[in-house]
Amino acid sequence: MTNYFKGKPVGREMLEKSIESTAEQLHAIMDELLPEPSGLIEDQLFKALRYVALSPGKRIRPYLVVATSNAFGVSLDCALKTAVAIEFIHAYSLVHDDLPAMDNDDFRRGQPSCHKKFDEATAILTGDALLTLAFEMLAHESTHSDPGVRTELISKIAIASGYRGMVGGQMMDLLAQHNTLEFSEVVRLQRMKTGALFAVSCEAGAILGKASKNLRNALRAYANNIGIAFQITDDLLDAEGTREETGKSVRKDKSQGKATLVSCIGIEKAKEHALVLAKQAIEHLNIFDGKANLLKELAYFIVERNK
Amino acid sequence: MTNYFKGKPVGREMLEKSIESTAEQLHAIMDELLPEPSGLIEDQLFKALRYVALSPGKRIRPYLVVATSNAFGVSLDCALKTAVAIEFIHAYSLVHDDLPAMDNDDFRRGQPSCHKKFDEATAILTGDALLTLAFEMLAHESTHSDPGVRTELISKIAIASGYRGMVGGQMMDLLAQHNTLEFSEVVRLQRMKTGALFAVSCEAGAILGKASKNLRNALRAYANNIGIAFQITDDLLDAEGTREETGKSVRKDKSQGKATLVSCIGIEKAKEHALVLAKQAIEHLNIFDGKANLLKELAYFIVERNK
Numbered sequence: 051m052t053n054y055f056k057g058k059p060v061g062r063e064m065l066e067k068s069i070e071s072t073a074e075q076l077h078a079i080m081d082e083l084l085p086e087p088s089g090l091i092e093d094q095l096f097k098a099l100r101y102v103a104l105s106p107g108k109r110i111r112p113y114l115v116v117a118t119s120n121a122f123g124v125s126l127d128c129a130l131k132t133a134v135a136i137e138f139i140h141a142y143s144l145v146h147d148d149l150p151a152m153d154n155d156d157f158r159r160g161q162p163s164c165h166k167k168f169d170e171a172t173a174i175l176t177g178d179a180l181l182t183l184a185f186e187m188l189a190h191e192s193t194h195s196d197p198g199v200r201t202e203l204i205s206k207i208a209i210a211s212g213y214r215g216m217v218g219g220q221m222m223d224l225l226a227q228h229n230t231l232e233f234s235e236v237v238r239l240q241r242m243k244t245g246a247l248f249a250v251s252c253e254a255g256a257i258l259g260k261a262s263k264n265l266r267n268a269l270r271a272y273a274n275n276i277g278i279a280f281q282i283t284d285d286l287l288d289a290e291g292t293r294e295e296t297g298k299s300v301r302k303d304k305s306q307g308k309a310t311l312v313s314c315i316g317i318e319k320a321k322e323h324a325l326v327l328a329k330q331a332i333e334h335l336n337i338f339d340g341k342a343n344l345l346k347e348l349a350y351f352i353v354e355r356n357k
Numbered sequence: 358m359t360n361y362f363k364g365k366p367v368g369r370e371m372l373e374k375s376i377e378s379t380a381e382q383l384h385a386i387m388d389e390l391l392p393e394p395s396g397l398i399e400d401q402l403f404k405a406l407r408y409v410a411l412s413p414g415k416r417i418r419p420y421l422v423v424a425t426s427n428a429f430g431v432s433l434d435c436a437l438k439t440a441v442a443i444e445f446i447h448a449y450s451l452v453h454d455d456l457p458a459m460d461n462d463d464f465r466r467g468q469p470s471c472h473k474k475f476d477e478a479t480a481i482l483t484g485d486a487l488l489t490l491a492f493e494m495l496a497h498e499s500t501h502s503d504p505g506v507r508t509e510l511i512s513k514i515a516i517a518s519g520y521r522g523m524v525g526g527q528m529m530d531l532l533a534q535h536n537t538l539e540f541s542e543v544v545r546l547q548r549m550k551t552g553a554l555f556a557v558s559c560e561a562g563a564i565l566g567k568a569s570k571n572l573r574n575a576l577r578a579y580a581n582n583i584g585i586a587f588q589i590t591d592d593l594l595d596a597e598g599t600r601e602e603t604g605k606s607v608r609k610d611k612s613q614g615k616a617t618l619v620s621c622i623g624i625e626k627a628k629e630h631a632l633v634l635a636k637q638a639i640e641h642l643n644i645f646d647g648k649a650n651l652l653k654e655l656a657y658f659i660v661e662r663n664k
Binding site: 085091092094095096099142146149151152169170171172174175177178179181182183185186188189190191197198200201202204205208209211212213217218219220221222224225226229231235239 | 392399401403406453456476477478479482484486489490496497498504505509511512515516524526528529531532536542
């Protein structure tokens with residue numbers, strides 16, 4: 051798939067370097083944090099946790115935490131802890147969504163999905179352990195010295211992950227294979243399944259930095275736009291990309307008869323819409339003066355990526 | 358199965374009434390808290406959440422939260438919130454453990470298990486939603502006005518539920534079907550799979566009540582003993598009880614070749630051991646004077662139950 055948006059490349063290199071170095075830091079923390087196999091009976095769980103979490107992902111959600119934290123002067127150390135928790139929640143959702151009873155995906159991040167590499171039981175438990183570990187991390191004082199900030203984060207992240215967010219969205223998505231969804235229902239589905247965790251990843255920086263309501267609202271509006279833009283791009287990659295590029299199975303939506311934003315409005319209109327959303331997202335950041343430049347560039351990056 | 362311990366029945370009636378009325382209060386809170394099906398596409402998830410959480414369980418773990426909170430003068434309202442969160446975590450673990458890829462149990466709490474009533478995907482998501490909702494509740498200010506207390510609870514409960522606790526224990530349990538475990542390994546397995554959540558259920562009252570270290574340690578020691586005693590009784594019910602009594606499938610351990618505490622030491626020794634553990638548990642409570650009488654009676658109740 052070629053890039054469909056020829057936007058200004060200003061700052062792209064800097065953004066990519068920033069994403070890359072953040073990904074390395076996230077990897078180091080996860081590597082340190084996850085238990086190592088050590089001859090215990092349950093070693094297989096530890097192997098699966100490391101296999102899933104340390105595989106090379108895009109790390110967009112944790113990057114949002116770090117980038118928004120940066121805009122509010124939050125220490126990188128604190129931001130990275132929350133970012134890792136968000137990445138664990140994202141990773142758990144991929145492992146469970148890939149299960150045969152769910153989306154039945156054998157391929158993820160360029161390698162066999164967890165239940166193919168190990169087995170279904172291990173994949174279910176690996177997801178459960180990652181979700182639980184995320185909340186353990188968020189509750190820890192190294193995430194933020196103020197426990198009130200930590201409980202606010204936990205509350206928002208739990209709501210975004212649970213039945214009103216990711217879990218509810220995945221339930222809708224499964225049922226969408228047997229029902230024809232209207233465009234507005236697909237939008238609601240995507241807001242829950244992808245948008246909610248995107249939104250809270252952006253808001254995390256504002257919560258950690260105890261930002262004003264105005265700035266929080268601006269970030270949330272930005273996040274809502276790039277969340278949908280991200281999902282449209284995912285759908286486009288499923289429709290037009292290759293497994294080699296994306297690292298996961300493609301053409302799944304069509305073969306499963308899934309209603310997506312792209313199937314609702316068509317490929318060309320979807321590309322236009324993603325770009326409009328990215329531009330709208332950027333508008334919301336003007337209130338930050340120059341402090342959110344990386345986030346602005348990120349909005350374009352999200353609709354231009356090819357994986 | 359007949360009672361194998363003829364202990365003093367002092368206080369039994371009062372304990373049973375207390376357990377019953379607590380169960381009713383828990384039910385009312387869960388009923389209020391869980392979303393109602395309302396014509397949404399994802400209604401099936403809401404139905405499954407209610408099916409699982411509102412089915413008649415023993416509610417031993419949440420009762421431990423309420424009983425220990427009572428010993429420290431914690432308001433019943435706060436105690437019940439934490440108790441519900443613990444019950445959600447217990448319920449999630451049952452739903453996931455019953456899945457075909459795990460213990461493959463079709464019957465739970467006197468009714469078809471979640472994946473039989475609905476389907477596997479719904480059961481996986483129901484478990485995920487319950488686990489997430491538990492942490493959302495624990496983070497909420499209605500659980501305790503002090504956010505530091507809430508983060509301590511979340512941290513302890515996450516550790517007890519994750520790879521060092523329930524999830525790790527379940528992984529061991531699955532692998533135990535292919536390996537012969539030694540007695541000490543079975544004890545470690547049970548401490549993780551059942552004991553950890555039992556222990557934190559007891560400690561919860563001490564955390565909510567900001568109790569002294571001494572009293573906390575006493576409660577933890579009590580919890581460790583009754584946790585193992587509870588598991589032995591479960592194993593005995595599997596070996597000797599009926600499906601009608603227990604509300605779940607029986608003779609599973611033997612047919613799956615599972616090493617349990619009972620298979621390791623035999624039925625008669627296991628009964629003796631459970632009783633010794635109950636008595637030891639009670640010893641630890643002497644430090645409370647009369648304030649923990651319900652907990653003392655509960656230790657006997659746990660080894661005398663027939664379901």
